[in-house]
Amino acid sequence: MDRLLADSGRLLLLGNEAITRGLIEAGVGLAATYPGTPSSEVGKLLEDLAAPAGMYFEYSVNEKVAMEVAGAAAISGVRSFAFMKHVGVNVASDALLTLAYTGVRAGMVVMTADDPSCHSSQSEQDNRYYAKLGLLPMLEPSSPAEARDMVVEAYRISELLSVPVILRTTTRVNHARGVVDLHKAPRPVAKSTFEKDPKRFVTVPANARTLRIEQLKRMEHALKLSETSTLNHIIGTTSRVGVIASGVSFTYAREWLNDVEILKLGFTSPVPEEKVRKFLASKEKVVIIEELEPYLEDEVRRIAQQYHLNVDILGKRTGHLPRAFEYSPDLILSLKDILPVKSERLPVSQPDTPLPPRPPVLCAGCPHRASFYAAKKAAGPKGAIYSTDIGCYTLGVQPPMQCADLTLCMGSSIGAAGGFAQVTDQKVIAFIGDSTFFHAGIPPLINAVYNKHDFVLVILDNRTTAMTGHQPNPGVGREHGGIETPALPLEPIVRACGVDHVRTVDPYDLKTTVEAMKEAVAHDGMSVVIAEHPCPLLKRKEGKLTRSAYGIDQDKCVRCYTCVSRLSCPAISKDGENVVIDVTMCIGCGVCAQVCPKSAIGVRE
Amino acid sequence: MKYNIQLVGVGGQGVLLASTVLGNAAVAEGMEAAMSEVHGMAQRGGSVQCSVRIGREIYSPLIPKGGADLLLGFEPAETLRSVTSVSKDSYIITNTAPVVPISVSIGQGTYPPLEEILEALRSVNDHVVAIDATAKAIEAGRAITANAVLIGAIAAVKGFPLSKQRVLDALLAAVPAKARDVNVRAFDLGYQEVRRE
Numbered sequence: 001m002d003r004l005l006a007d008s009g010r011l012l013l014l015g016n017e018a019i020t021r022g023l024i025e026a027g028v029g030l031a032a033t034y035p036g037t038p039s040s041e042v043g044k045l046l047e048d049l050a051a052p053a054g055m056y057f058e059y060s061v062n063e064k065v066a067m068e069v070a071g072a073a074a075i076s077g078v079r080s081f082a083f084m085k086h087v088g089v090n091v092a093s094d095a096l097l098t099l100a101y102t103g104v105r106a107g108m109v110v111m112t113a114d115d116p117s118c119h120s121s122q123s124e125q126d127n128r129y130y131a132k133l134g135l136l137p138m139l140e141p142s143s144p145a146e147a148r149d150m151v152v153e154a155y156r157i158s159e160l161l162s163v164p165v166i167l168r169t170t171t172r173v174n175h176a177r178g179v180v181d182l183h184k185a186p187r188p189v190a191k192s193t194f195e196k197d198p199k200r201f202v203t204v205p206a207n208a209r210t211l212r213i214e215q216l217k218r219m220e221h222a223l224k225l226s227e228t229s230t231l232n233h234i235i236g237t238t239s240r241v242g243v244i245a246s247g248v249s250f251t252y253a254r255e256w257l258n259d260v261e262i263l264k265l266g267f268t269s270p271v272p273e274e275k276v277r278k279f280l281a282s283k284e285k286v287v288i289i290e291e292l293e294p295y296l297e298d299e300v301r302r303i304a305q306q307y308h309l310n311v312d313i314l315g316k317r318t319g320h321l322p323r324a325f326e327y328s329p330d331l332i333l334s335l336k337d338i339l340p341v342k343s344e345r346l347p348v349s350q351p352d353t354p355l356p357p358r359p360p361v362l363c364a365g366c367p368h369r370a371s372f373y374a375a376k377k378a379a380g381p382k383g384a385i386y387s388t389d390i391g392c393y394t395l396g397v398q399p400p401m402q403c404a405d406l407t408l409c410m411g412s413s414i415g416a417a418g419g420f421a422q423v424t425d426q427k428v429i430a431f432i433g434d435s436t437f438f439h440a441g442i443p444p445l446i447n448a449v450y451n452k453h454d455f456v457l458v459i460l461d462n463r464t465t466a467m468t469g470h471q472p473n474p475g476v477g478r479e480h481g482g483i484e485t486p487a488l489p490l491e492p493i494v495r496a497c498g499v500d501h502v503r504t505v506d507p508y509d510l511k512t513t514v515e516a517m518k519e520a521v522a523h524d525g526m527s528v529v530i531a532e533h534p535c536p537l538l539k540r541k542e543g544k545l546t547r548s549a550y551g552i553d554q555d556k557c558v559r560c561y562t563c564v565s566r567l568s569c570p571a572i573s574k575d576g577e578n579v580v581i582d583v584t585m586c587i588g589c590g591v592c593a594q595v596c597p598k599s600a601i602g603v604r605e
Numbered sequence: 606m607k608y609n610i611q612l613v614g615v616g617g618q619g620v621l622l623a624s625t626v627l628g629n630a631a632v633a634e635g636m637e638a639a640m641s642e643v644h645g646m647a648q649r650g651g652s653v654q655c656s657v658r659i660g661r662e663i664y665s666p667l668i669p670k671g672g673a674d675l676l677l678g679f680e681p682a683e684t685l686r687s688v689t690s691v692s693k694d695s696y697i698i699t700n701t702a703p704v705v706p707i708s709v710s711i712g713q714g715t716y717p718p719l720e721e722i723l724e725a726l727r728s729v730n731d732h733v734v735a736i737d738a739t740a741k742a743i744e745a746g747r748a749i750t751a752n753a754v755l756i757g758a759i760a761a762v763k764g765f766p767l768s769k770q771r772v773l774d775a776l777l778a779a780v781p782a783k784a785r786d787v788n789v790r791a792f793d794l795g796y797q798e799v800r801r802e
Contacts, residue, residue, distance in 0.1 A: 012625070012632045014642070037644060119643070143639070143664070176666035177628055177640035251639075251664035329669035345692035347671030351725035355682050356714030358615065358706040360651035395649065400711055469644075564710050570650055573710045584748075 009182045015174040016041035018144035022151025024053045029078035029190035031057045032066035035468035036085030037120035038174035039113035047480040054188045062439040063088035067095040074108035077192035083111035086127045100134035101211040102201050107155035108164040115171050116291045116326035126292035131166050131269035135215050137222045138166040138269035142250045144178040172248040223270045231266030245289040249327040253289050256332040258340045271299040280311045288315035291327050364571035365587035367533035368393045370507035372403040378517030384427035385420045389413035391433035392467045393460050411440025418453035428455035435465035435473035449498035456520045457528045462535040470538045494528045501527035510594040536587045547588040548603045556600035563592045607660040608766050609668040611690040614679025615704045616653050619752040624655040630767050630775035631659035641666035680704045681722045698758050700738040734802050741794040750791035757795030
């Protein structure tokens with residue numbers, strides 16, 4: 001990844017690599033995040049690149065803390081970057097919306113990585129409304145190269161206006177790859193001196209009222225910048241029918257529309273009113289192409305109404321374009337009744353051969369599989385309400401585990417379990433990962449003890465933040481950027497929250513884990529089981545996985561298929577009547593051997 | 606000139622690596638490139654799709670249905686699942702080694718016989734090349750080079766705009782130096798397999 005530190009060159013970069021390069025070229029001195037797809041690669045890159053680039057980088061315990069750390073840096077005169085996935089901004093919004101009042105001294109950019117179509121998320125909320133809610137300027141790139149350019153421009157705008165700027169990306173920008181020409185990078189300012197100004201930075205009501213007026217004035221200045229910004233520009237040939245587009249959907253329109261004038265909006269908060277007005281005035285009909293909510297469309301309609309423009313505006317409000325899910329070239333091609341689209345080759349038809357579904361699954365040897373198996377054993381035949389959380393273990397929703405009954409957001413497993421326990425007489429088992437516990441699990445655990453809720457909390461401690469690509473968390477300590485901190489063990493924290501009944505087990509030891517879970521279920525009052533085993537995928541990445549492959553003694557096997565149907569490990573499958581273990585996938589966790597009623601599974605010689 | 610490649614497979618098979626090799630080869634050739642990748646949850650053994658678009662005046666990272674000049678499938682059922690990415694005139698290269706999903710083991714679907722999958726592919730497109738990439742990789746010296754076999758196969762497809770050497774160089778830049786020779790052999794075996802068709 002050293003190539004991202006070069007002074008020049010032409011590279012094929014992932015959107016998130018281009019954004020990281022933008023931070024280096026903008027001389028950012030501090031970056032903070034909590035990992036979340038589609039933003040995660042930026043953090044993985046900064047683990048290695050921040051220090052040599054002269055930048056401080058941290059994985060904060062959650063997005064709100066990341067926003068506060070970055071906010072204080074920018075208030076102190078150091079350019080800062082807070083980045084997260086879209087739902088992370090919900091967590092950070094409390095800090096962000098007050099930073100929108102105080103403003104900042106050095107540039108601050110907040111990246112919200114939105115996920116239309118919910119590729120890796122619980123929702124596809126459109127975070128452009130945060131710009132509206134906070135009266136914050138916002139830039140929306142449509143490609144990796146533009147993302148790099150916009151990072152640099154966002155810092156310029158942030159310093160002109162003294163306020164954080166939102167960089168709003170989507171999965172198809174973060175995870176697109178494109179050619180980027182590197183520009184020279186300055187050495188960042190990473191240290192500064194904070195100058196006191198309580199009238200501005202201490203938001204007691206009297207000060208807040210003054211700041212509110214300043215915020216509105218700032219937006220007027222921002223509008224002037226948006227009107228003249230080259231990020232809002234017209235391309236294509238003069239036409240009676242026009243298009244207004246933003247984000248990656250602009251690239252689809254650009255390639256698959258013929259002879260159409262497109263107003264490409266990249267500076268989308270505030271929307272450049274005069275530019276839009278002029279564009280509308282020159283058209284009979286305008287089609288708005290933007291993913292998710294009619295954010296631009298409603299602004300365009302407002303402008304048309306305000307200036308009494310008689311122009312047809314087609315979009316989501318008129319039912320011409322969809323509001324749900326990401327757009328695609330196919331979507332543009334389907335607009336042939338309202339826009340001149342290019343002709344494309346005819347796709348072949350899908351043969352009717354039925355294909356098996358292939359959803360993502362827990363990996364071979366995943367310790368969560370054993371924990372779910374043990375929890376179900378402990379819950380008994382009547383089962384339990386499984387209140388789960390955000391992480392790989394949400395995949396426990398699939399058969400045969402089906403250990404997921406409610407997932408809302410980070411940390412919700414524990415808060416919701418309290419609600420379930422209060423209003424039902426059913427057993428309640430909550431699951432939360434180690435990183436998620438640090439992120440948002442501690443306040444609800446204290447809440448459960450304080451209010452005397454009675455349920456079992458299983459902390460699935462796989463010693464990493466696995467789902468997003470194996471980022472460290474406080475439970476494993478820090479070892480990047482030249483800073484080392486020791487691991488914070490979970491058990492003392494759980495006890496300090498007021499829980500007396502706590503046991504730590506290794507889920508690969510199924511018998512002990514089932515026993516611990518049974519005791520926890522039987523215990524009167526709040527109980528916690530910490531199921532600790534490192535993620536084997538991470539161990540393999542680190543080259544630290546020592547594995548012994550398991551095999552099945554076909555003479556002993558009675559074809560009961562307990563291993564196949566109860567565990568559903570990807571390494572175990574049926575081959576005709578026989579059950580076989582794929583040696584290339586098996587990591588040797590040995591859980592299947594403990595489940596087999598006939599002791600037919602053992603380590604291969 | 607625009608040339609679109611759709612790559613599909615199962616998380617963990619190296620679809621991302623192959624896409625990047627093709628993209629880097631195009632950039633080395635002085636072309637533009639736009640790609641779209643799948644990261645995150647889907648990588649946990651789920652279906653994975655990547656698109657690679659190379660040439661001139663390329664903006665979109667995605668390919669419309671029917672717009673792929675070439676579909677490269679790392680797994681036969683996944684190739685069939687994404688077959689509408691190609692037109693009748695496009696090319697299809699598919700690995701023949703199945704990866705049976707868990708859904709089948711627990712009775713939530715059946716995995717069709719390989720012959721049926723290949724027949725279905727051939728019923729809609731006349732340019733299907735089926736390669737047992739794992740067998741070829743073992744022949745080359747290491748099962749893990751199945752990826753290199755498939756990349757070699759692409760370089761031999763009629764109309765593919767990059768030279769064999771350009772693609773091989775990009776592949777070798779992406780693999781460890783000690784695995785160089787075995788990757789060259791695997792690449793060549795894949796290349797010959799398509800040339801023979």
